Amino acid sequence: EGLYKSIHPKGPHSCGFLVAFGANQVSIHHNLFAHNYVRNPLIMGGTNHEFVDNVIYDWGLVSEFQEDGFLLKQDIIGNYWKPLSSTIGLNEFPLKLDFDSSTVFGSRLFCQDNIGPHGLFFTPQQISTFAGNAIVFSPSSLLDTASNISYHPPAITFDTVLNYAGAIHPQRDATDTRVVTSVRDSTGGLIDCMTATPVMLDSGAVMNSTDTSIIYSQWLQNPAISPEGRKIMIVSGTAAGQIRYGIDVGVVDSANRIVEGFIDTAWTINPDSTSHYQVWVTCDHNLGGWPVYSTGTSIVDSDHDGMPDSWEIAHQLNPNDASDRNGTNLDSAGYTNLEVYLNGFYPIPSPNSVADIYNLKNEGFRIFPNPFKETSTFEFCLKESSCIEIIIYDVFGNRLNKIADGYYTKGINMVKWNGTNSSGNYLSSGVYFADLITPRFICNSRIIIVR
Secondary structure, three states: OOEOOOOOOOOOOOEOOEEOOOOOOOEEEOOEEEOOOEOOOEEEOEEEEEEEOOEEEOOOOOEEEEOOOOOEEEEEEOOEEEOOOOOOOOOOOOEEEOOOOOOOOOOEEEEEOEEEOOEEEOOHHHHOOOHHHHHHEOOOOOOOOOOOOOOOOHHHHHHHHHHHOOOOOOOOOHHHHHHHHHHHHOOOOOEOEOOOOOEEEEEEEEEEEEOOEEEEEOOOOOOOOOOEOOEEEEEEOOOOOOEEEEEEEEEEEOOOOEEEEEEOOOOOOOOOOOOEEEEEEOOOOEOOOOOOOOOOOOOOOOOOOOOOHHHHHHOOOOOOOHHHHHOOOOOOOOOOHHHHHHHOOOOOOOOOOOOOOOOOOOOOEEEEOOOEOOOEEEEEEEOOOEEEEEEEEOOOOOEEEEEEEEEEOOEEEEEEEOOEOOOOOEOOOEEEEEEEEOOOOEEEEEEEEOO
16 A cells, blocks of 8 residues: 655655566565555566466556566466456456567466456456457466465455455554455545645745746755646745646756646746745645554564574574574575564465365365255364354355354364355355365365256
């Protein structure tokens, strides 16, 4: 959640994620992009990229996958785009490419199980209607080596990301809770500032103007402040009292840092060299102030390596040697010791978590019969007694029913479902998804109803 029309020198700058400048082999998975105007994400060239199981909410500009003068090979799998104020036409998609079949670089995308405002898109059936441009969509993964990320159907991705993304230890803070709640409730919006107090960013003498612009020097302003998206006030001299809003900026003389700020409405009286201007951030859309965080007792970390002394001693590390955070002696997969410490706070939800589920098939729980007509049984096996939920979704991620919500004992448990929604109405024939949620992991499976 980036600040939109805030104090960034470039002007409106609410940005999500950028991959560019020759980067390769970037994995973006299980993230929440909420209330960002641009870069949702912006991928510019590179190979062996993957964008997997992310939730994108309330964007200004759609996700962009571009060559930008370089070969692009990217997997895009299981993502969920949920709009707020942005409108996407029936024949439009929540992502944009800058290449087609005429590409000289041979760029390709592999797209699978992505949901936008109008349902699944870039499906094989849809791609087959793209004529010659269908060639840019690969029928299989473009990764040289599989990353072994656990993929979820997009209906499951939505809740999985909202439940686990971000800093959740020991609990979500007020900011993350607000953002996650806004995604669930379809509320919120782009934020300009934390407080409602306007901020003056720049002031000085006007050099000249046109009917729709103001020309001035930024020689003493470092960094240069763009007037785009800001309030421009003439505070003295000719045209004093006029207020306009910047919509763009151009460079008149780069050596002398003279710029031209274009305005939304023509001047009634043109400012001149007797005029003085001010550029303000208005903070129209704000959060009403900074959240209040309680203080606590700091852990003892003598060498400031991010790992508490007590944890280092328990794991036979040296609490006075900061370099051991980069060692890999605690994990056979190559994670650093600091990563092992941090990962210990966040058990990774996995549909194949053998540490928690056993004696069942790879899905983690069985549904039988499946497909079914009248009643189906959900069988799952817990290594430890715990509270669990089983939630039913449609293919668009809409929650239809919670068929289990309570404490279940260690071992094999069974829950029966008659194919109804939360109102007791029978669901029609089709594909649905079930999410088994425990405090330690999430499993999911597909269900088919045949009426």
